Amino acid sequence: MKLTENRHLKLWMVVICAVIFWTIGAGYSRDLSASSEETYKGLKTFSDVLDIIEKNYVDEVDTKELIQKAIQGMVHSLDPHSSFMPPEAFEDLKIDTKGKFGGIGIVISMPKGILTVISPIENTPAYKAGIKTGDIIIKIDGESTKDMMLWESVKRMRGPKGEKVVITVFRKGTPEPIEFNLVRDIIPVESVKSIVLKPGYGYIRITNFQNNTTKDVAKVLKDFESDNHRIKGLILDLRDNPGGLLDQAVTVSDLFLKDGIIVTIKGRLGKHTKNYRAHNDDTDRNYSIVVLVSGGSASASEIVAGALQDHGRALILGTTTFGKGSVQTVESLRDGYGLKYTIARYYTPNGRSIQALGIKPDIVVKQRFLEEDEEDKPEDIYFKEKDLKNHLDAEPDKGKQKKKKSENNDSVKEKKHEIQSRHGVLNLETLKMDNQVMRALDILVGYDILNGGKAQKDESNIDG
DSSP: OHHHHHHHHHHHHHHHHHHHHHHHHTTOOOOOTTSOHHHHHHHHHHHHHHHHHHHHSSSOOOHHHHHHHHHHHHHHTTOTTOEEEOHHHHHHHHHHTTSEEEEOOEEEEOGGGOOEEEEEOTTSHHHHHTOOTTOEEEEETTEEOTTOOHHHHHHHHOOOTTOEEEEEEEOTTOSSOEEEEEEOEEEEOOOEEEEEEETTEEEEEEOOBOTTHHHHHHHHHHHHTSTTTOOSEEEEEOTTOOOBOHHHHHHHHHTTOSSSEEEEEEESSGGGOEEEEOOOOSOOOOSEEEEEEOTTOOTHHHHHHHHHHHTTSOEEEESOOOOOOEEEEEEEOGGGOEEEEEEEEEEOTTOOBOTTTOOOOSEEOOOOOTTSOGGGSOSOOSOOGGGSTTOOOSSGGGGGSOOOOOSOSHHHHTSOOOOOOSSSOOOHHHHHTOHHHHHHHHHHHHHHHHTTOSOOTTOOOTTO
């Protein structure tokens, strides 16, 4: 009896330490042991369950692993963007914002739980070896990717420059799996690409917002605005941009605005409520701008689109954006763990909530794929924030109402999440076949002509 009591006490202390571990590590200082009767009862139940499982489960269990998974479940139940990250996943998150890493150079995702290549990155080992968009990665160094987490597969493919990795893929139309023997290299992640579409009209594509994004955009603008180009119109492509760093979204917006609010974040705590404002740097950018967006444009890209739209600085063209209007912060915990959790919601300069609503374009133009007739194109091929389980409501007071069951059912799963890769080669011929880019260019040229600009009226369109 004494042994059982000691064992139970030990488990109870493990639970208490685990809870204190993540709360104090995340920067809280409140006393949980006496915060509420319900909290105490909940922790006691958790301790009882842990004790029963450790004693009676068919296989021996790892108590530490069970507690970690319990914390993951607790945090993830808050909303889709909050997570408790093991050291490997936390390190990958930090790497993704730095702009380079050691690896093979592919963008991957897991639609329907299948590890799939979204795009090889230009001039990387994967690109040079012939890995293609749509390839399904079935093995990494001989180990099956079935049931492998996305972060785990990323970790296995990344590594120091010069080290080898073997990737086995299944490719549609190929009877046998294809094996690629690759040598890792330093992979620079270009978040900004640009090209001159025709004299006076520039195109900038931002694939995500990382540490150097604003600096790179400013460099491109300086070139576009030089005597060599004398820019008259700009297309800013934010399609399928999943977001990134808040400060970079604010500073990119600031490049095009003279004054006023760029974005407001509102949280439950006063310290999580803030207005971000534009600053006048005396740079004249009076040319017209069209911003391209899609259902894959989320978070930071929605901040930029919303700010330029509300200030009348740009025309937004495309389809309604993803609707991720929540702010996450990341806290470092002991032993390399990380906690990402939501602290606020985004609001555009006019006070519109982005959350689960997205940015609606001024002109709706659907992406046209070569193999489809435009009339047969489904209206919305993207999963949106509103389709995610446990998504936040647009306004906090709505959260007090009973939430409807998630639309994460068979009908939602049947939606296609087709993505035209924004990570491949940027060239003029490809852009000529992009109906949204061509529509944006026509708008810019037409606006310049109507306003008595220097565009030559007899100048033919880029696509003939």
